[in-house]
Amino acid sequence: MKYNQCRLNVTAAGPIYFTAYQRFFNKHPEPVTSLYDITTTFKQNNQPTDTLKAGEVNDMLVEVNAKKYAEYISIEVPIPAGCTYNKKEHGWNNGEMHREYLKNKVVIFCRQLSPGANTFYVQLQARYTGRYTLNPTRAELMYFPTMYGRNGLRKVSVGE
Numbered sequence: 001m002k003y004n005q006c007r008l009n010v011t012a013a014g015p016i017y018f019t020a021y022q023r024f025f026n027k028h029p030e031p032v033t034s035l036y037d038i039t040t041t042f043k044q045n046n047q048p049t050d051t052l053k054a055g056e057v058n059d060m061l062v063e064v065n066a067k068k069y070a071e072y073i074s075i076e077v078p079i080p081a082g083c084t085y086n087k088k089e090h091g092w093n094n095g096e097m098h099r100e101y102l103k104n105k106v107v108i109f110c111r112q113l114s115p116g117a118n119t120f121y122v123q124l125q126a127r128y129t130g131r132y133t134l135n136p137t138r139a140e141l142m143y144f145p146t147m148y149g150r151n152g153l154r155k156v157s158v159g160e
Contacts, residue, residue, distance in 0.1 A: 079104065
């Protein structure tokens with residue numbers, strides 16, 4: 001991995017606020033559970049499953065187990081490539097304020113999360129058969145994104 005170096009010379013007498021960050025693609029993300037334990041499951045006809053049927057409606061259940069009280073949290077819930085949204089509904093529970101439905105993920109914004117289990121639902125329809133990667137779900141503080149939690153990569157099958 002190549003690192004870039006930066007040099008900063010300060011001549012002002014007052015305080016300076018400086019932020020530096022780096023982005024890279026992590027091929028094998030490990031779960032991070034220091035603040036949040038996150039589990040993602042699929043339910044079809046109220047039964048948990050890892051194999052979805054093409055053309056059928058499935059509930060994607062995201063459970064965020066917060067270890068501490070937190071305010072202003074965003075939860076990024078990726079959806080598998082073979083699925084699309086069935087209904088774009090808001091749960092308005094667990095401090096939820098707003099949802100954004102993007103092509104590849106749902107972002108749920110919460111005013112607060114209480115310690116313990118907080119459950120969110122996304123209704124999906126499986127469209128195309130195949131085996132897909134489900135990227136990690138991530139919960140982070142909106143104004144301090146370095147404080148986050150995520151689960152690991154998973155595989156999801158869509159059959160006929």
